[in-house]
């Protein structure tokens with residue numbers, strides 16, 4: 535029997551590599567150290583009732599690599615967030631929505647007190663600009679930090695602080711928006727092209743669906759690769775196997791010093807603190823380190839996230855500082871009111887090495903599902919060329 539093509543890791547990139555190999559008539563032996571498929575996309579059913587993703591994570595169907603999967607939205611039963619966000623300001627909450635998708639909020643969006651009319655026109659201008667460019671061209675443009683880019687583009691301090699900063703801090707997993715503006719522009723284009731989604735039963739449905747499409751490959755769980763030397767793979771227990779080729783690009787390099795960090799607190803509640811599938815942003819003027827940054831009510835997006843009919847809430851704090859559940863609850867109470875007292879903590883996900891930050895880079899290997907899928911597919915194509 536021919537030696538296998540070994541893929542280290544069954545996260546998105548490993549699975550994308552395996553699918554690419556199978557499309558070319560090959561198969562793979564996937565080695566995964568954890569006891570589940572999906573890497574950073576993990577969903578756990580807790581108390582037979584709540585589906586908790588590990589950290590708050592969403593899919594952007596506009597990502598070119600996800601777009602390639604034709605049946606994705608129906609097979610995964612994708613549920614959409616509303617387009618825009620709720621801004622929880624000092625003066626109460628406001629909705630900033632895409633007026634084409636949510637016309638009832640158009641007036642509030644255009645004239646709401648969270649930015650100038652110029653800001654809103656600049657948002658439209660920027661959306662048109664990024665749409666006129668290819669996604670990869672946006673990534674390769676050298677433009678400094680996102681913060682600097684937004685300032686230079688003419689956005690007011692108010693809209694940067696109340697909207698852009700909490701919204702993109704939740705994606706970059708760093709509070710200062712130091713991430714390269716090319717990645718910001720890329721994401722801004724994606725957000726303009728599709729709504730943010732989650733699979734009805736949790737984000738891990740994506741890697742599980744990919745794994746199900748593999749017909750000839752094997753996935754070996756709970757097996758760690760200790761080292762790879764040429765085509766020789768050594769496992770943690772000392773066993774070795776000779777491979778026809780080895781794909782290791784699936785586990786991103788861990789040698790960069792700056793990592794995105796987040797702590798997500800999962801709560802159940804008898805009632806949701808607000809209605810609608812909105813991402814809620816902490817847009818208050820005082821947001822010291824350790825503040826709540828964003829909150830989502832997953833059960834408002836998909837009922838399958840909370841099977842008993844109550845609410846499932848995920849509140850996230852961006853950064854490396856340790857924040858207690860009591861602190862987050864106090865902050866939430868100041869924003870959403872007294873009903874927060876009835877919230878029950880289900881789990882706390884402290885993820886201090888979420889991914890290497892995308893700083894001073896201009897390549898397509900972004901710390902995203904898109905980046906992982908593209909990296910895996912490219913690794914497989916390289917192997918296929920060499921076989």
Ligand SMILES: Cc1cc2nc3c(=O)[nH]c(=O)nc-3n(C[C@H](O)[C@H](O)[C@H](O)COP(=O)(O)OP(=O)(O)OC[C@H]3O[C@@H](n4cnc5c(N)ncnc54)[C@H](O)[C@@H]3O)c2cc1C
Pocket residue numbers: 542543544545546547548565566567568572573574575588589590591592593594757758759760784785786796885887888889900901902903904905906
């Ligand atoms: C909290 C959080 C929120 C995120 N939110 C988003 C989001 O909303 N949108 C978005 O696009 N991206 C998001 N991301 C980023 C996205 O999840 C990752 O970029 C992507 O999942 C990385 O996939 P990967 O396959 O490259 O790596 P991983 O998912 O890390 O997979 C690598 C796999 O390799 C295995 N492995 C590693 N070493 C070995 C070894 N020696 N032997 C065997 N197995 C090994 C690991 O166990 C793992 O399963 C988020 C990430 C985090 C952490």
